[in-house]
Amino acid sequence: MKEFKFSKIGQKLTSSIIRELLKDVNIPGMISFGGGVPDPKTFPRYKLSEVTKEVLENEFSFSLQYGPTEGDAILKKSYINFLRKNEGIEGLTEDNLLITVGSQSALYLLSTTLLDSDSKYFVSKPVYLGAASAFSMNSMNHIDLPLTEDGINTDFLEEKLLELDENGEISKVRFIYVIPNFHNPAGVTLNLERRKKIIELAEKYDLLIIEDDPYGDLRYEGEGVPSMFKLAGKDRVVMLKTFSKILSPGMRLGFVIGHETLLRKLVLAKQAVDLCTPSLTQRIAGRFLEKYDLKELLKPTIDIYRRKKDLMLKELEENFADIKGTYWTRPQGGLFIWLTLPEGFDTMEMMDLGKKNGILFIPGTAFSISGGCDNSMRLSFCLPSEEDIVEGVRRLKKTVVEYGKEKGLL
Structure with missing residues (x-):
């Protein structure tokens, strides 16, 4: 061999x-x-079929062609409206969105653009397998944060950040990675108090928060909690969203919402990785959001x-x-x-x-x-x-x- x-x-x-x-x-x-x-019975296949037919027949010159690396402007506009209506996130422009091939692609791009071999980063323990795979390709210097029923143990996070600061290593820390809603794999939700505490610590030590939220739209009971992006804004938080759990995983559509400076760098990395996210599924999703109330x-x-x-x-x-x-x-x-x-x-x-x-x-x-x-x-x-x-x-x-x-x- x-x-x-x-x-x-x-x-x-x-x-x-x-x-x-x-x-x-x-x-x-x-x-x-x-x-x-996801359960295939939840896929809106007939509605998607109708939209797909219209897109293929009437917008084939875009939907069957290469598209911009940043993503389809139609889908961006539709998704900005979706976030405004359902999460109360205001002030976004198309420059604040990057459309990726699912969230896994976004995690890989963030790992590529943020992590060096000596970089440190915080993750929960247990940690989402996809994030662990993406981050560890570039750096194994993770710091585990224990989980409780209320999410990440922020007292432990505070202790570790203080320790890193006193040892002169805080500059090596690149981000704090969190899944705030219905954590994968643990299922727990980060409560409002701890969200605010993580933001406070990120502000103190000038750290980026990666807020991965694939499940936030799938709440079955209890009151919703504001996203960390809504609480702290694009200067402090980059938020990852996806259609894989709420529309169709086969469409392979993810969203990075963040500061335009960070997104421009992710766009450059994406050009080297896959050039662009499929134009067809993007346009179908964009027209679908225009036509139907996904929520x-x-x-x-x-x-x-x-x-x-x-x-x-x-x-x-x-x-x-x-x-x-x-x-x-x-x-x-x-x-x-x-x-x-x-x-x-x-x-x-x-x-x-x-x-x-x-x-x-x-x-x-x-x-x-x-x-x-x-x-x-x-x-x-x-x-x-x-x-x-x-x-x-x-x-x-x-x-x-x-x-x-x-x-x-x-």
Whole structure:
């Protein structure tokens, strides 16, 4: 076999556990609580079909052609109106938006433009796998922030920033990365007090906040909390949004909202990576937003996901309440529940047994850059049917009990 001379980054590349698990989803009888894959029944396919036909027939000279790296002006205008109406964000211009190939592309561009090998950055623990992959390609100098039911532990953040400042290393810190709403994988929401505290600390030490918000429109209960971008503005926060969870992941559309100076640099990086985001899906989305109230169309989707979330929580209570030391988060929205088993359990090691029992989950260690979270797992309730949720939790309990007895933990 030929040996290629890979770069240092190339040598570090490993396969995604989630991508690998998706290969097992098609095994007959398998139930997956794995990937955060939206329920296809929520896609507005007939409305999208009508808009697509109109775009292809009437706007083919744009939609089938190369487009500007910055993104389609029609979609930008529509999305600025969407943010103004639904999040109260005022004063944005087209220069404050960059349209990317999903949020993952945005994370990669931010990593490329902000991180050197000696740069430091803050992430939660557990951390979103996509962000960990993008950031660690350029720098492994992450600082983990513990999560609680109210989000990132801001006291710990304050202590670490003070320590870095006293050691003369604060200049190496490039950003604080947060998923404020219905965290992936933990499901928790950053409360208003902690949002303000993070902003206060970012102001004090002149740091950028990356606010990744793919799930904010999927709230099932409780009151919404203002975005950090709305609270602090473009000078302090760059916000990432996406249509993957609320319209269609197949359209591969993400948004970077931030200061025009930062976005110009991201545009230059994007030109080297993929030239432009597909013109066709951008124009379809732009015309779709002009024609329909996406927030209104999300109501049936929210009803579906709320029922699934409540059902999974109910089944977890009925099946796992008797295993002492087991606990799980109770999200108010989003797509995920974080289940933690007693000390000694290794959910990565437990995966093969889970597959044997017909249940897939994502082990907790996948959500840590430097290891840990071994006894936790992420459960996604958005894709499986209600019947599969009930049966899947039963299979998960069977797997946990079998593993626990085999290892002498139960």
